[in-house]
Amino acid sequence: AQSVTQLGSHVSVSEGALVLLRCNYSSSVPPYLFWYVQYPNQGLQLLLKYTSAATLVKGINGFEAEFKKSETSFHLTKPSAHMSDAAEYFCAVTRGGSNYKLTFGKGTLLTVNP
Amino acid sequence: DSGVTQTPKHLITATGQRVTLRCSPRSGDLSVYWYQQSLDQGLQFLIQYYNGEERAKGNILERFSAQQFPDLHSELNLSSLELGDSALYFCASSPEGSGGPKSTDTQYFGPGTRLTVL
Numbered sequence: 001a002q003s004v005t006q007l008g009s010h011v012s013v014s015e016g017a018l019v020l021l022r023c024n025y026s027s028s029v030p031p032y033l034f035w036y037v038q039y040p041n042q043g044l045q046l047l048l049k050y051t052s053a054a055t056l057v058k059g060i061n062g063f064e065a066e067f068k069k070s071e072t073s074f075h076l077t078k079p080s081a082h083m084s085d086a087a088e089y090f091c092a093v094t095r096g097g098s099n100y101k102l103t104f105g106k107g108t109l110l111t112v113n114p
Numbered sequence: 115d116s117g118v119t120q121t122p123k124h125l126i127t128a129t130g131q132r133v134t135l136r137c138s139p140r141s142g143d144l145s146v147y148w149y150q151q152s153l154d155q156g157l158q159f160l161i162q163y164y165n166g167e168e169r170a171k172g173n174i175l176e177r178f179s180a181q182q183f184p185d186l187h188s189e190l191n192l193s194s195l196e197l198g199d200s201a202l203y204f205c206a207s208s209p210e211g212s213g214g215p216k217s218t219d220t221q222y223f224g225p226g227t228r229l230t231v232l
Binding site: 034036042043044045046049090101102103104105106107 | 116118147149155156158159162170203204206220221222223224225226
């Protein structure tokens with residue numbers, strides 16, 4: 001069974017500072033990994049996904065994530081935080097094949113301070 | 115806008131009642147997934163349908179059921195509602211879901227239905 005652990009339920013950064021949201025996964029087979037963002041009172045929007053094509057994945061809104069197999073990690077980063085980045089971020093894993101369900105982490109709430 | 119629509123947006127009902135949540139997938143998507151988001155359980159997969167057939171089941175209670183119709187829209191039925199069923203229910207869709215080679219199909223999420231059980 002696969003699982004995802006997001007370290008830190010709440011991360012606070014200043015505007016312009018580096019954003020780092022941590023995600024570690026557990027999977028018995030090569031995983032497919034995703035980051036979704038949820039703005040207040042909205043649904044989930046895909047930020048980026050890792051599908052084994054490249055270990056560094058670039059997503060929307062200036063976010064990127066690096067797949068590190070040796071560390072079983074898929075941390076999300078953005079060089080410079082904007083106020084509009086304030087939201088909840090979810091890391092998710094699926095193992096593909098006949099198992100399409102997404103297993104989500106508990107989420108990390110990002111606060112951006114002016 | 116993901117292209118996935120869900121109705122209603124909000125639903126308030128009483129314990130013991132039954133409700134139906136509706137989801138229309140993106141045009142051309144054959145697979146529909148239902149997820150529940152609650153404060154204590156987080157985001158949990160409930161069930162998946164592909165082209166009208168149940169494909170995968172997650173942590174779905176026996177009081178809950180779903181179906182996908184020939185026009186590919188889906189309904190999630192929740193019965194004998196309890197206070198603990200209060201949550202956000204999301205529907206997602208993807209082009210495939212048959213277990214074929216394109217196992218990286220992205221799931222696109224709707225805006226959700228917020229269910230409050232009083």
